[in-house]
Amino acid sequence: MEVQAGQLLSQINIPSDLKKFKEEDLPEICKELRQYIIDIVSVNGGHFASSLGVVELTVALHYVMNTPYDQLVWDVGHQAYGHKILTGRREVFHTNRIYKGISGFPKRSESEYDTFGVGHSSTSISAALGMAVASHYKGEKDRQHVAVIGDGSMTAGMAFEALNHAGIENSNVLVILNDNCMSIDPNVGALKDYLTDITTSKTYNKFRDDVSAVLSKISELGPNAHEIVKKIEKSIKGTLLKKSNLFEALNFRYFGPIDGHDVVHLAKVLKDLRDIPGPKLLHCVTVKGKGYALAEKDQTKWHSPGLFNKITGEIKKSAPSKPQGPKYQDVFGHTMVELAEMNDKIMGITPAMPSGCSLNIMMKAMPHRAFDVGIAEQHAVTFSAGLATQGLIPFCNIYSSFMQRAYDQVVHDVALQKLPVVFCLDRAGIAGADGPTHHGAYDIAYFRCIPNMIVSAPMNEEELRNLMYTAQLKNHGGPFSIRYPRGNGVMPEWKRPLKEVEVGKGRKITDGEDVAILTIGHIGNEAVKACLELNAEGYYPAHYDMRFAKPIDEELLHEVFKNFKNVITVEDGCIQGGMGSAVLEFMADHQYQAVVKRLGIPDAVIEHGEQAELWNECGYDAFAILKTVKELVKAKPTERLVG
Numbered sequence: 001m002e003v004q005a006g007q008l009l010s011q012i013n014i015p016s017d018l019k020k021f022k023e024e025d026l027p028e029i030c031k032e033l034r035q036y037i038i039d040i041v042s043v044n045g046g047h048f049a050s051s052l053g054v055v056e057l058t059v060a061l062h063y064v065m066n067t068p069y070d071q072l073v074w075d076v077g078h079q080a081y082g083h084k085i086l087t088g089r090r091e092v093f094h095t096n097r098i099y100k101g102i103s104g105f106p107k108r109s110e111s112e113y114d115t116f117g118v119g120h121s122s123t124s125i126s127a128a129l130g131m132a133v134a135s136h137y138k139g140e141k142d143r144q145h146v147a148v149i150g151d152g153s154m155t156a157g158m159a160f161e162a163l164n165h166a167g168i169e170n171s172n173v174l175v176i177l178n179d180n181c182m183s184i185d186p187n188v189g190a191l192k193d194y195l196t197d198i199t200t201s202k203t204y205n206k207f208r209d210d211v212s213a214v215l216s217k218i219s220e221l222g223p224n225a226h227e228i229v230k231k232i233e234k235s236i237k238g239t240l241l242k243k244s245n246l247f248e249a250l251n252f253r254y255f256g257p258i259d260g261h262d263v264v265h266l267a268k269v270l271k272d273l274r275d276i277p278g279p280k281l282l283h284c285v286t287v288k289g290k291g292y293a294l295a296e297k298d299q300t301k302w303h304s305p306g307l308f309n310k311i312t313g314e315i316k317k318s319a320p321s322k323p324q325g326p327k328y329q330d331v332f333g334h335t336m337v338e339l340a341e342m343n344d345k346i347m348g349i350t351p352a353m354p355s356g357c358s359l360n361i362m363m364k365a366m367p368h369r370a371f372d373v374g375i376a377e378q379h380a381v382t383f384s385a386g387l388a389t390q391g392l393i394p395f396c397n398i399y400s401s402f403m404q405r406a407y408d409q410v411v412h413d414v415a416l417q418k419l420p421v422v423f424c425l426d427r428a429g430i431a432g433a434d435g436p437t438h439h440g441a442y443d444i445a446y447f448r449c450i451p452n453m454i455v456s457a458p459m460n461e462e463e464l465r466n467l468m469y470t471a472q473l474k475n476h477g478g479p480f481s482i483r484y485p486r487g488n489g490v491m492p493e494w495k496r497p498l499k500e501v502e503v504g505k506g507r508k509i510t511d512g513e514d515v516a517i518l519t520i521g522h523i524g525n526e527a528v529k530a531c532l533e534l535n536a537e538g539y540y541p542a543h544y545d546m547r548f549a550k551p552i553d554e555e556l557l558h559e560v561f562k563n564f565k566n567v568i569t570v571e572d573g574c575i576q577g578g579m580g581s582a583v584l585e586f587m588a589d590h591q592y593q594a595v596v597k598r599l600g601i602p603d604a605v606i607e608h609g610e611q612a613e614l615w616n617e618c619g620y621d622a623f624a625i626l627k628t629v630k631e632l633v634k635a636k637p638t639e640r641l642v643g
């Protein structure tokens with residue numbers, strides 16, 4: 001569907017076009033930009049409310065700053081749709097997050113205006129500071145470096161690491177705190193309360209305004225008075241104000257809070273800030289979903305609503321081609337409550353993804369036993385470890401790609417101490433439209449090499465429930481990880497009685513000859529599809545569900561290598577170091593001879609697209625499995641296809 005940009009917006013191909021307009025035109029430009037985002041996202045999908053919340057900020061920044069020379073870094077980047085539209089991508093924005101289209105996040109290879117690749121939160125201040133220090137070193141005194149970071153992203157430790165460093169570098173960095181009181185779910189933590197206080201507190205703002213009013217009166221008395229005033233202001237700021245403002249205490253000049261939707265005022269403030277050297281923080285108060293009433297009302301639902309009717313607000317449900325099971329995340333959420341009712345030691349932890357991983361189900365049912373710790377994956381892991389030292393059984397749910405941020409905590413704080421933390425890695429494997437920053441490609445490999453770690457992956461919803469049930473039965477001598485994908489399972493009737501599974505045991509799905517297909521996790525269902533088709537063509541491969549990558553089922557592998565000369569391993573994860581590698585290691589350790597073909601995510605960056613498109617591109621969907629079976633069966637014994 002052709003979407004037409006508004007009359008002013010259609011004249012803005014790059015930010016320098018924006019500068020041709022007068023300040024009084026900016027509100028109309030914001031109106032047209034906001035409408036364009038609504039028009040495209042409603043038919044295309046993607047992140048929605050966050051971009052609406054920064055329309056004015058985006059326009060003001062590109063109006064005042066000399067981008068791309070002045071550098072903007074968008075934290076997470078899910079709010080950068082306006083930025084993309086204003087920086088040469090208006091006419092291709094309808095390909096946003098579509099296979100082979102533009103990325104849903106700023107990406108250096110996509111545009112010179114995208115100064116830093118993002119997707120994971122809380123990196124913007126570090127990156128902008130790096131750029132600022134580099135500019136200082138290169139003598140680029142006039143260059144601006146701006147990090148736009150949300151209040152949610154500000155709850156991550158990395159943001160404070162950067163503030164701490166920036167405060168002593170005296171580099172020209174402007175942090176714009178986009179404060180809308182929301183993460184994906186409502187923001188959490190003491191910082192949120194502080195920001196609310198500083199935004200609403202009469203004391204701080206009144207005292208500061210009174211001081212400036214008095215001082216500006218005095219400075220009108222003459223040039224000497226102006227000098228005296230600067231000294232008084234410095235000492236007051238250096239004592240009273242500094243003590244009462246977190247950011248001032250870190251040597252940032254704090255400005256605000258200001259209305260993040262008043263584009264003309266924003267432009268004026270940004271112009272003033274350009275001339276103030278050193279680290280600065282501008283506190284902008286915005287509304288997530290601004291300008292689309294339904295999104296303002298339910299900001300979590302409209303964070304990433306999918307396709308919707310922009311007039312009625314009706315969100316379109318995808319009609320599956322065949323009966324689907326529930327979302328894996330919901331099976332996790334409901335099973336958490338079921339297990340917690342049976343075992344009062346169970347606790348749930350999520351770093352800022354309660355609705356994303358469905359821990360919100362337990363948070364609602366048992367608010368004292370389920371925690372949203374903010375965007376703080378490292379803290380989530382070690383907080384879980386602390387709980388485990390006291391005999392509790394924490395289920396720490398972290399998206400596979402976000403878990404990468406807490407790797408040392410898993411090794412150092414959990415595995416070395418053999419603590420029984422259950423890691424539920426949601427969004428494991430190809431995540432889809434979020435692309436390479438969000439694909440959970442590496443968790444089998446990065447967990448398999450950790451001592452005392454159990455690495456498991458359910459083939460379906462029933463298996464997920466049984467692995468969760470098994471994990472909490474006892475301390476298995478360390479952490480127990482269960483990884484599962486974004487999206488739906490295959491069992492409409494999923495809520496079956498919970499059963500213990502034997503740790504380290506796989507299972508045979510079907511007997512066969514010539515080729516053994518070994519799968520792990522949900523991708524086993526692709527092998528089921530392939531086997532049905534192969535049977536119809538007279539091929540009868542065997543299929544085993546490994547269920548565990550560590551400990552791997554050695555008894556099953558002995559059976560496989562004693563009976564098959566052709567083996568295919570399949571995983572929705574990186575080939576290198578994955579389950580297939582574990583099978584090769586076993587084969588070598590036991591001097592078996594066979595042709596082993598490993599299917600999975602290759603050693604490459606996999607861009608965005610639908611999961612099925614990317615499984616096909618990576619060569620491990622049903623079609624690829626079928627093709628590989630035929631190749632192996634036809635291959636002569638001398639042809640070795642070790643993958």
Ligand SMILES: Cc1ncc(C[n+]2csc(CCOP(=O)(O)OP(=O)(O)O)c2C)c(N)n1
Nearest residue numbers: 050119120121150151152153182183184352
């Ligand atoms: C390391 C990491 N953890 C979690 C996420 C998931 N995530 C994406 S956006 C978001 C909320 C960000 O809130 P905020 O920074 O306030 O931006 P807003 O959506 O309010 O504009 C979260 C938790 C992520 N992208 N990266």
Ligand SMILES: CC(=O)[C@@H](O)[C@H](O)COP(=O)(O)O
Nearest residue numbers: 076078119304356427434486
């Ligand atoms: C931007 C970000 O990191 C999150 O919004 C993420 O896109 C959520 O992913 P799901 O949509 O799979 O929950």
Ligand SMILES: [Mg+2]
Nearest residue numbers: 150151152182
């Ligand atoms: Mg926010």
